[in-house]
Amino acid sequence: MKRALVTGGAGFIGSHVVDELVATGHEVHVIDNFMNGRREHLAGLPPHRIHEVDIRDQDGLARKVAEIAPQLVYHLAAIHFIPYCTEHPTESVLINIQGTQNLLDALTAAPVERLFFASTAAVYPPKDGRHLETDPSEPMDVYGATKSAGEALVKAYAHTARVPVVIGRLFNAVGHRETNPHLLPEIVKQLATGARTLHLGNLDPRRDFVDTRDMAKAIVAASLAVSAGSDVFNIGSCRQYSVIEVVQICERVLGETIEVVQDPSRVRKVERQSLLAGIDKLTAATGWTPEIDLEQTLRELLKA
Known part of the structure; x- marks a missing residue:
C-alpha cells in the first residue's frame, strides 16, 4: 500500500481516480480548493484526508504536501473548461501553470516515488484521424497552451529530480x-426536464468520449x-461520435424522438472538427482498454 495524493481529487475525473486508488488499497489524500470540486464526491474518504488548499497558495501547498508526505502524486487540479479558460486566461495560467510549478516546488522539498500529470488532447493541432503521442504539441486555445506548458514543467522535473513522470493526454x-457544462451533461440536463427538443451549439465536431471510470x-x-524519466500516453476510447450520433444514442435509450435546434448563443467561434485518441501505446504498456461504451454511460445518466 502506498500513500497517494490527488490534487483536484474532489473534481469530476479526480474523484474517480480517488475511488480507483482506494479500491486498489492505497491510503489516499486529496487537495482541492472546492472551486468546482464537491465534497460529496469524496463520501468514502475519511475527513482528515481531505485538505482544502488552493494550489496557487505556494506556502500553504508546500506545508500540506510536507505534512502528507505522499509516495505517489496524481496532479489533476486545473481549470479545464475551454470557454472559461478562454474568457479568463490569466486565472488559467495562474492555476494550470503556476499552480503546477508550485506543486513541483513542494515535491522537490518532499520527494515522491512517481508523479502523474493530467494533460489534454487540446495540446494537439487539428487533425483528421487518430492523434498519436508523437504528434506535435501545437495547441489552438488557452487551455491547451497551459497544459502544454505544464507538460514541459513536469518533464523538466523528471529530469532534475530523477522522479518517474507520466503525462496522460x-x-x-x-x-x-x-x-462543467460540457456537451453530454448539457444534453442530459435538457432531457431530464422532459424536453425533447435540444438547444445545442456546434453540431458537426466529432469527439472521443471515454467513461471516467475507465x-x-x-x-x-x-x-x-x-520506471525512469518521463513518458506520454493518450487516454481515450479510440472511437468518436458527432453530436447527432450522441443524440441518436439518447433516442435509443429513451425510445423517443429527439429534435436538435442549433442555438447561435451556444456556438463556439473556434472549434476543432475531430478528436480521436490513438491508444495503442497505452494498451501495449499497461494492457488497459476501455470497457464501458458510450451507450452504457448515457443509459446510466439518463436513467439516474
Missing part, C-alpha cells in the same frame, strides 16, 4: 459527477508504466 471524459483505471495503470 486525456480526451473527452464523460459520466457521473461532471462539474479513464481512472487508465490513469492509475499508466502512472506505473514508467
Whole structure:
C-alpha cells in the first residue's frame, strides 16, 4: 500500500481516480480548493484526508504536501473548461501553470516515488484521424497552451529530480459527477426536464468520449508504466461520435424522438472538427482498454 495524493481529487475525473486508488488499497489524500470540486464526491474518504488548499497558495501547498508526505502524486487540479479558460486566461495560467510549478516546488522539498500529470488532447493541432503521442504539441486555445506548458514543467522535473513522470493526454471524459457544462451533461440536463427538443451549439465536431471510470483505471495503470524519466500516453476510447450520433444514442435509450435546434448563443467561434485518441501505446504498456461504451454511460445518466 502506498500513500497517494490527488490534487483536484474532489473534481469530476479526480474523484474517480480517488475511488480507483482506494479500491486498489492505497491510503489516499486529496487537495482541492472546492472551486468546482464537491465534497460529496469524496463520501468514502475519511475527513482528515481531505485538505482544502488552493494550489496557487505556494506556502500553504508546500506545508500540506510536507505534512502528507505522499509516495505517489496524481496532479489533476486545473481549470479545464475551454470557454472559461478562454474568457479568463490569466486565472488559467495562474492555476494550470503556476499552480503546477508550485506543486513541483513542494515535491522537490518532499520527494515522491512517481508523479502523474493530467494533460489534454487540446495540446494537439487539428487533425483528421487518430492523434498519436508523437504528434506535435501545437495547441489552438488557452487551455491547451497551459497544459502544454505544464507538460514541459513536469518533464523538466523528471529530469532534475530523477522522479518517474507520466503525462496522460486525456480526451473527452464523460459520466457521473461532471462539474462543467460540457456537451453530454448539457444534453442530459435538457432531457431530464422532459424536453425533447435540444438547444445545442456546434453540431458537426466529432469527439472521443471515454467513461471516467475507465479513464481512472487508465490513469492509475499508466502512472506505473514508467520506471525512469518521463513518458506520454493518450487516454481515450479510440472511437468518436458527432453530436447527432450522441443524440441518436439518447433516442435509443429513451425510445423517443429527439429534435436538435442549433442555438447561435451556444456556438463556439473556434472549434476543432475531430478528436480521436490513438491508444495503442497505452494498451501495449499497461494492457488497459476501455470497457464501458458510450451507450452504457448515457443509459446510466439518463436513467439516474
